[in-house]
Structures are given as structure tokens and as C-alpha cells.
Amino acid sequence: MALRGTNQETGRPYNRRIVLEAIRLRGPITRGDIARSVGLTVQTVSTIVRELEDEGLILSAQKAPEGRGIPPSTLTINPDGGHALGIHVTPLGIEAALVNLRGDVLESLRRDVLNATPEDAFSIISELVQQLKASPRCGRLLGAGLALPGPFDVESMSFVGSTTMTGWKNVDIRQHLADATGLPAFIENDMAAAALGEQLYGxxxxxxxxxxxxxxxxxxxxxxxxxxxxxxxxxxxxxxxxxxxxxxxxxxxxxxxxxxxxxxxxxxxxxxxxxxxxxxxxxxxxxxxxxxxxxxxxxxxxxxxxxxxxxxxxxxxxxxxxxxxxxxxxxxxxxxxxxxxxxxxxHSALRGAAALAVFGVMSPRYGQMFETPEKGTA
Structure with a gap:
């Protein structure tokens, strides 16, 4: 994916995500290399890097001098700079996990329940989320992602049959997820979520x-x-x-x-x-x-x-x-x-679901950082 920043003043949030994505994909990387790779000035990159360091999202390391002069510092993503909740709902049960920015599943919980109704499922999700939030390993939470079987919005196939979530038609899934977690909410079919997780972490x-x-x-x-x-x-x-x-x-x-x-x-x-x-x-x-x-x-x-x-x-x-x-x-x-x-x-779907929230923060192809989740129906 070609990453290119913008010099327009309104593009500042976009440039933040561009710089984060460049560090995630290419780190350890210097400020100068970031600037050259994304088409921004070194000054613009340095300003964004200072903000990201202050927020704990990235780490800076200084190499030992090998000759004259001090080598430039290199930047990497801080795996514990933020966490996301990944949730996967299937006809067989519900799983939830705490995932760091490197894709490590720090803790995971599961409830075996056959074809849970939306009311039961989000009650269980709320309980699992509270347990994960109480974990000593849980830091700043960026958001929550939910993966569930597709396809979506196909009258004769969505939420019909043993391989999908029967009874979930016309449910405002994103809003229910936001209410159950208290976090920015993202939803996706599980196959696309798993693919995104592999893109981000694997x-x-x-x-x-x-x-x-x-x-x-x-x-x-x-x-x-x-x-x-x-x-x-x-x-x-x-x-x-x-x-x-x-x-x-x-x-x-x-x-x-x-x-x-x-x-x-x-x-x-x-x-x-x-x-x-x-x-x-x-x-x-x-x-x-x-x-x-x-x-x-x-x-x-x-x-x-x-x-x-x-x-x-x-x-x-x-x-x-x-x-x-x-x-x-x-x-x-x-x-x-x-x-x-x-x-x-x-953990493919769980990491993928968490990746939905991480992409929402870090990737220039997804939503604004910490944006309010829109109401919508899967």
C-alpha cells in the first residue's frame, strides 16, 4: 500500500494515521525516512512524532555511535501503548480478548452458548468486557471490534440457518456494542475481520x-x-x-x-x-x-x-x-x-475483531481517531 500524506491543514488527522502506519509497517524507522516515504516535510513528521510519543503510542530508540556524530533515533510502535477488545460471536459461543498493538492476545474469555439471542449475547459481552477491563494487563483501550458470521444485508442469506446468527435481523449491532463496551465500536463479518487481522499482525x-x-x-x-x-x-x-x-x-x-x-x-x-x-x-x-x-x-x-x-x-x-x-x-x-x-x-477472528479498532486509529484507510460510532444495522 502506497502511503502518502497531505500538506493541507485539514489533513492533520490523516497525516497522524499515515505516520503511525509507516512506523507500524517499516519500523524501526527514522523521522527522515518517514518523511521521504510518505511525502511530508521532516518538520511535519517531527511534530506528529512528538505528539505520538507523548501519547505513548510509539517508542524512540537511539543507536550507539559507530563513528563521528550521533545517529538519528529510530521509531517503533509501542505494543502496550494501547489495547483493543476483540469479540467474536458465532452460533456456538462468544469469545472476547484483550489484544495489544502488536497483536498479542493478552487475555481471552469464552462462553459456550448455542445461537444466543441479541439480548443474551450483548449481556454476556458486557460481562466479559468488564472482566477484561479489570485485568491488570489492560491499559488504555482504543475501541472494541465485533466479528460475526456473514453475509450482511442479503435478504435470503443473512442471519438465516445454522452457520449464521439466526434471529439477529434488523438489530442495531454497532449501537448495542457501543452500549455494552462503552467504547468506539466497529463491526465486520468474521472472514473479513480475520483477513484484516492477518494484514495487521501476520x-x-x-x-x-x-x-x-x-x-x-x-x-x-x-x-x-x-x-x-x-x-x-x-x-x-x-x-x-x-x-x-x-x-x-x-x-x-x-x-x-x-x-x-x-x-x-x-x-x-x-x-x-x-x-x-x-x-x-x-x-x-x-x-x-x-x-x-x-x-x-x-x-x-x-x-x-x-x-x-x-x-x-x-x-x-x-x-x-x-x-x-x-x-x-x-x-x-x-x-x-x-x-x-x-x-x-x-485467535484469527478475535485478533481480526481487535484489528478493526486498531485500524480505526492507526490506518489512513479507516475512520477518524476515537470517532463516535455511527448508528447502523449490520
Whole structure:
């Protein structure tokens, strides 16, 4: 992602986020290198850096002299300069975590509850948030992010069926989250949130174009392009779970038959009732077909596999890449394998949800710092 500041006076908040993003991506970095990379004057960068140091968001370090003169100080993000709350709601339960600016999950809590109603869910969220706020490891909180299954705003598919939050239609989710946490609130579908988390904290720092395949109660994904989620016309691009996989196959709550997530998802695994290794062998053709479809549609540098399932379970799925069919991604000069595991599978959605709040503060592509959450319905 090309970071460029603005010299217009009204662009000051934007320039703050530009400088923060440059430090996050390229630190340790000097003031002069920041100025050259984002197109701002050294004086402007130095003024912003002083503010950010005073707020504890960045750290400055002085190298030992190696010759004449004093080397310039270098800047890095202070991992404990702020924290965010990541919350993930699924039909199986609710998780909440305290996450620092480096993406470390400092503490996490979980409540197992089947298909919680909005009232019950936000009551639980409020309780979990209060426990995390009381933690001695909790510093200044930037905001709270909530990830939940998509797609959003699709009449026949949103909040319908076993892989989504049934009964959540027409709920002002963002406002409920703001009320339950007392913080700036951000919401996103869990597959896009997990992809953003990987962008901020994991392999996304090395990649420009990758597809994040999210294996959850359902199956979804998101294509990342130059630091941002490719969303499509209505924000639901990447919903691979509803690609037809079996002609006249199992009925899907979306109204079609044979959708991929009816065979390849945690919900499918639970319904099938097989030992993990047997089930993985059974779904191998579906997994490989999904990978080939993603590659031919998006031409990603790699497909990052993240999930809610235990690491050992996902490791078994990842072994299926050995038998991948041909596609436009089957090239000899690849710098990365066609499929890689996410940097933290177990916490992918939680870190992604926290990343929503962190991006709101640190990234020039997202909202104003500490802005008041808008009312809206997912």
C-alpha cells in the first residue's frame, strides 16, 4: 500500500494515521525516512512524532555511535501503548480478548452458548468486557471490534440457518456494542475481520495480494489487495461457502442445493460425525476444488488458511495441498506455497475483531481517531 500524506491543514488527522502506519509497517524507522516515504516535510513528521510519543503510542530508540556524530533515533510502535477488545460471536459461543498493538492476545474469555439471542449475547459481552477491563494487563483501550458470521444485508442469506446468527435481523449491532463496551465500536463479518487481522499482525505484512480462507461454523473468505479487503458492490465479495459444489446436493438454508459449506465447514464436520482424519480425507476433493477456484478467480500470491478449529485439525486440512490440481497459480517460480496457515489460527477472528479498532486509529484507510460510532444495522 502506497502511503502518502497531505500538506493541507485539514489533513492533520490523516497525516497522524499515515505516520503511525509507516512506523507500524517499516519500523524501526527514522523521522527522515518517514518523511521521504510518505511525502511530508521532516518538520511535519517531527511534530506528529512528538505528539505520538507523548501519547505513548510509539517508542524512540537511539543507536550507539559507530563513528563521528550521533545517529538519528529510530521509531517503533509501542505494543502496550494501547489495547483493543476483540469479540467474536458465532452460533456456538462468544469469545472476547484483550489484544495489544502488536497483536498479542493478552487475555481471552469464552462462553459456550448455542445461537444466543441479541439480548443474551450483548449481556454476556458486557460481562466479559468488564472482566477484561479489570485485568491488570489492560491499559488504555482504543475501541472494541465485533466479528460475526456473514453475509450482511442479503435478504435470503443473512442471519438465516445454522452457520449464521439466526434471529439477529434488523438489530442495531454497532449501537448495542457501543452500549455494552462503552467504547468506539466497529463491526465486520468474521472472514473479513480475520483477513484484516492477518494484514495487521501476520503474513499480510509481507504480502500485497492474498486470499484469506476462513474455516468456521460456515466457510467464507476475503481477498486482500494492497492492504485492504476487496469487498465487491455490496460488501460480500469472497463468499466462497455458497459456491455450488455438488449438483442437486444437500439443501442449504440459502435456498440452493450443494453449497460448498454444506460439506466443508465445522457445521458439516459436526453433522457428519466422523473422526477428524476420516472426515478430512472425505472432504479433500472439495477443499482442493475450492483452492483451485479461488486461485483462478483472484490470482493471489497465496491462500492463507485460518480457522476456529484446533491447530491440529487445520494442520490436517493443510496437508491436502499436496494433491492440488493445476490452476493459474501452479507456477514453478512461486516465492510462497499455494496455501499457508494463518499466523494464529485459533485467535484469527478475535485478533481480526481487535484489528478493526486498531485500524480505526492507526490506518489512513479507516475512520477518524476515537470517532463516535455511527448508528447502523449490520
Amino acid at each position: 503474513l499480510g505484512q509481507q504480502l500485497s495480494d492474498y486470499y484469506y480462507l476462513f474455516f468456521s461454523v460456515g466457510l467464507g473468505g476475503a481477498m486482500m489487495h494492497e492492504g485492504a479487503v476487496f469487498r465487491g458492490a455490496w460488501g460480500n465479495a469472497g463468499e466462497i461457502g455458497h459456491i455450488p459444489a455438488v449438483p442437486d446436493g444437500e439443501p442449504c438454508p440459502c435456498g440452493n442445493r450443494g453449497c460448498l459449506e454444506r460439506y466443508l465447514s465445522l457445521d458439516a464436520y459436526e453433522r457428519r460425525g466422523l473422526p477428524a482424519n476420516e472426515w478430512v480425507a472425505e472432504v479433500a476433493p472439495f477443499f482442493r476444488s475450492a483452492v483451485r477456484t479461488i486461485e483462478n478467480l483472484f490470482d493471489p500470491e497465496t491462500i492463507v488458511l485460518g480457522a476456529l478449529a484446533p491447530h491440529a485439525f487445520i494442520s490436517q486440512l493443510a496437508t491436502l495441498v499436496d494433491g492440488l490440481d493445476n490452476s493459474i497459480s501452479a507456477r514453478a517460480n512461486r516465492p510462497m506455497p499455494r496455501v499457508v496457515m494463518a499466523s494464529d489460527c485459533q
